[in-house]
Amino acid sequence: MAVQAKRRRVTRPVGSGSDDNDLDPNPDPVASFLSWCRRVGLDLSPKVAVSRQGTVAGYGMVARESIQPGELLFAVPRAALLSQYTCSISGLLERERGALQSQSGWVPLLLALLHELQAPASPWSPYFALWPDLGRLEHPMFCPRVRSLELYHQLVALVMAYSFQEPLEDDDDEKEPNPPLMVPAADILNHLANHNANLEYSPNCLRMVATQPIPTGHEIFNTYGKMANWQLIHMYGFVEPYPDNTDDTADIQMVTVREAALQGAKGEAARLLLQERWDYLCSLEMVGEEGAFVIGREEVLTEEELTTTLKVLCMPAEEFREVQDQDGWGDEEREEDSLTITNIPKLKESWRQLLRDSVLLTLQTYATDLKTEQDLLSNEEVYTKLSWRERQALQVRYGQKMILHQLLELTS
Numbered sequence: 001m002a003v004q005a006k007r008r009r010v011t012r013p014v015g016s017g018s019d020d021n022d023l024d025p026n027p028d029p030v031a032s033f034l035s036w037c038r039r040v041g042l043d044l045s046p047k048v049a050v051s052r053q054g055t056v057a058g059y060g061m062v063a064r065e066s067i068q069p070g071e072l073l074f075a076v077p078r079a080a081l082l083s084q085y086t087c088s089i090s091g092l093l094e095r096e097r098g099a100l101q102s103q104s105g106w107v108p109l110l111l112a113l114l115h116e117l118q119a120p121a122s123p124w125s126p127y128f129a130l131w132p133d134l135g136r137l138e139h140p141m142f143c144p145r146v147r148s149l150e151l152y153h154q155l156v157a158l159v160m161a162y163s164f165q166e167p168l169e170d171d172d173d174e175k176e177p178n179p180p181l182m183v184p185a186a187d188i189l190n191h192l193a194n195h196n197a198n199l200e201y202s203p204n205c206l207r208m209v210a211t212q213p214i215p216t217g218h219e220i221f222n223t224y225g226k227m228a229n230w231q232l233i234h235m236y237g238f239v240e241p242y243p244d245n246t247d248d249t250a251d252i253q254m255v256t257v258r259e260a261a262l263q264g265a266k267g268e269a270a271r272l273l274l275q276e277r278w279d280y281l282c283s284l285e286m287v288g289e290e291g292a293f294v295i296g297r298e299e300v301l302t303e304e305e306l307t308t309t310l311k312v313l314c315m316p317a318e319e320f321r322e323v324q325d326q327d328g329w330g331d332e333e334r335e336e337d338s339l340t341i342t343n344i345p346k347l348k349e350s351w352r353q354l355l356r357d358s359v360l361l362t363l364q365t366y367a368t369d370l371k372t373e374q375d376l377l378s379n380e381e382v383y384t385k386l387s388w389r390e391r392q393a394l395q396v397r398y399g400q401k402m403i404l405h406q407l408l409e410l411t412s
Helices: 021-022 029-040 088-097 105-116 149-162 229-235 254-264 268-283 302-316 317-326 333-336 349-363 370-378 382-384 388-411
Strands: 048-051 060-063 070-076 198-200 205-210 218-222 250-252 294-295
Touching: 029 048, 060 370, 088 105, 105 149, 218 254, 229 388, 250 349, 250 388, 254 294, 254 302, 254 349, 268 302, 268 317, 268 388, 294 302, 294 388, 302 349, 349 388, 370 388
Parallel strands: 198 218
Antiparallel strands: 048 060, 060 218, 070 205, 198 205, 250 294
């Protein structure tokens, strides 16, 4: 799933429901959506309910009965998906495919959404009724009054928030990524790193399947991907409080490692040699002025880049010259120097020292230290007085600092 800007939810829980709302001139949008699901063959398990109660944010899905791993929560037929291939202007989008290419690949879906949102008889109208912030557009397609930057931003946010991208097969790595598509029902689920459901793709339908036991009354969570808190707040508008987000990360800027190495360089000749080493790393595309080494709670996500950087910056000058002459080193030697969280204490002392110095420099970039954050989090009276934005920012900083302090312990 791409980006989540949480929409306002309906005010009462709704289960499978009945079709009584079809006759209501002002039907409840969720009840209408569930009625539409039945009409299009989108099968929801009787064990799940769409509810605003018992969810972490707005409405989501809640277990009405105990659910076991492997149980089907719902299945979405491919005909119910909204994409550039299923919309009513699919022929036009196909003919203009070359003109609609973009780096994101979103343009065809944006146009499909724009058209279907305005089409009075769109088969997805009950689905759109769940989007009160966007609403129904009243003007013909491509009308100048419709084409506004605000509307474009809304549609882009919509695609970022609710679209899915079907993964390629293992043997299709060289193919272009699949275009995004909208998956009704699947976008109802909220995100959790330790999610208990997962979307599976098959030729005829998309299936949401339980991956963990889900007790009665507990919320059903999908995953939007392995995302750090800074990514969640930037793309979805929320964070997971520490220690819930097991996918959280902290960045060490690559230039910070260079700065830490320069601090230990004695004399002009040593500094010049260090710059030569850095240029060599740049030629290998291991580092860059804008890049960062990404450290997770359980793994180094940029393992190859950080390993190579520490190795090149810390090796004796004679060895560096040999590496230059040989244009690198073999795979066996590279494997021996594999960097993981668990083996950081076993690294060469020079590597650990450079990594530690880099962490200390990174911590200096924060306006407050870890203890200050801990005091804020432990003082409920003070914490509740913080604005929503301040609380989210605090959780982001705290998670990052905990990872960096873990590195300090591992390198001591």
